[in-house]
Amino acid sequence: MSTQTTRRAAVAILATTAAVWTRAQTPQQLRIGFQKGSFNLALLKSYGLLEQRLPGARVQWTEFPAGPQLLEALALGSVDLGATGDAPPVFAQAAGKDVVYVGAEPPKPDSSAVLVKPDSSLKTLADLKGRRIAFQKGSSAHFLTVQAVRRAGLSWADVQPVYLPPAEARAAFERGSVDAWAVWDPYYAAAEISGELRALATSRGLTNNNTFYLASHALSRQPALLKTLFQVLTETDARVQADRRDAVQRYAEFAGLPVATVQRMVERRGAAPVGPLTAQLVSEQQQVADAFAELGLIPRPIRVVDALAQVKA
Template sequence: MSATIFQLRHAAERRAALRVLALTAASWLGHGSVRAQGSPNAAAPKAGPLRIGFQKGSINLVLAKSLGLLEKRFPAGSVSWIEFPAGPQLLEALAVGSIDFGATGDSPPVFAQAAGKDLFYVGAEPPKPDSSALLVRPDSPLKTLADLKGRRIALQKGSSAHFLLVQAVRRGGLAWGEIQPVYLAPADARAAFERGSVDAWAIWDPYYAAAEIDSPVRVLATSRGLTNNNSFYLASRGLAGNEAALRELFAALTEADRYLQTQRKDAAQRFVQFSGLDPATVQRVLERRPPSPVGPLTAELVREQQQVADAFTQLGLIPKTLQVAEIVWRPGQSLVAQR
């Protein structure tokens, strides 16, 4: 199964934002001449690409790519797209300067911050608690979360599935040391799960939906009641210092979400064509996905993310206590004082 993933409403606001973007884009895209024309492509400097990291489940990014929404807002030829199998790999690329912007679940940024990576939370989507789950085979003897004791459980280390499993183990009255985590990327985890090498698999959509459609599985638990399964957008320091560019990105991603809500059939088909996923899998993914406009992090989201970081610290899975708020971008606030 291949996976090549994926206006401002008021004209006056758009023109103003583009003027700022034209003047400041060189700080993160590179240096070049600015041409004072009316279109986004003419108003920005000749520069290198805005590199977007995405995963199969990054639906707003997938649709934005399919509809060309970023290409309409940024300089011609400046936007490029790079696929990753999971959030940890994406954030490693962001930290070393291979990409400028990307989306992940709740856990990858915590591990990245713990490792001292220079990146920032810049945006978020609403919670999706039904979009990840802990799966077992239909004939598995595991019936409750307490039954996980001593079992081998596949998951991508540092992914949103990691925090789901942490919470599931806690809810089952177990200590983390009473299970056997098996750290595997999604494709390898599915193979191990299907051949019976592991007893359970913690996973997110669309891998979760694909397993439900393609294979006999049973859901031991979803994230609902365990985690909110939040989705975050992260950026390099350079891009996080360019508020005009971030607002253009948020506008494009929110437009992609509106397109999904109003043109569902076409949006679903675009996701099928772009991702290579089965239509039934895509339908399942969309059924459990709420409307997901993109904007800056709220105080509540920062608090929830701090709880994720604290849980990993308490278990010794990251080496130090973190303050999530230290790497959260806030509109109108300079990053000079931040790390």
């Protein structure tokens, strides 16, 4: 599928969706899935803005260790909305999971890295040849690793992926079971601040670290409610930018992290208003999907536009 075709299809769908937003009706229940790295959602929960905007609705918040687990719950109907990085929706769509893209945040190209020990003999990405690299399968760190291997001029067969969720990956790294660890913030920031690990390469120039909001089909057909969600998420981000000290403290308490770690995470995060996907983001996401398909890491090629919210007037 050509990039131009992808863009045309995305523009048509996004224009249709934006055109039919009307006044939201308050749902009886809204179930939101988030991760430790879901900064906007974590702060939205802390500020209580969604509960204020949707009085009478019961908002349920559920934390997941990573995007793949969150999208599995979404596909099974356990949550209505969640945010993940670039790879989880690709794996979910390729596996026939029932998920729909409904929104996105701006790119965060500095928020993940391939980490090694400070005294490691690995100095360049090419040194990953033959090495064991830990990361969550189907996560944004998976795509980061794919891109890092490509940049090094290696083939996927040249490295040994070890599929582990973040906490288990760090434990494996610390006991010497793996040579490198690919991960995102706040895990990256925590390792960086501790000085126990160093970045062999950051995601800058390898991936934009796009964050997507995905929803059940039922929620995706309520554009007014989605607009309300995006408004409160964007308002949350505005509060973060206006009072970073308070935001850092709130997030540190939520995540159980040192303030210094959260400060580092926020420093490289930038502003993150939330809104509908742009054609550019759809095009970038198609490139992610194509990269996994070319390596045979997903069961079939996919068209990202097929999973975009489509709302009829």
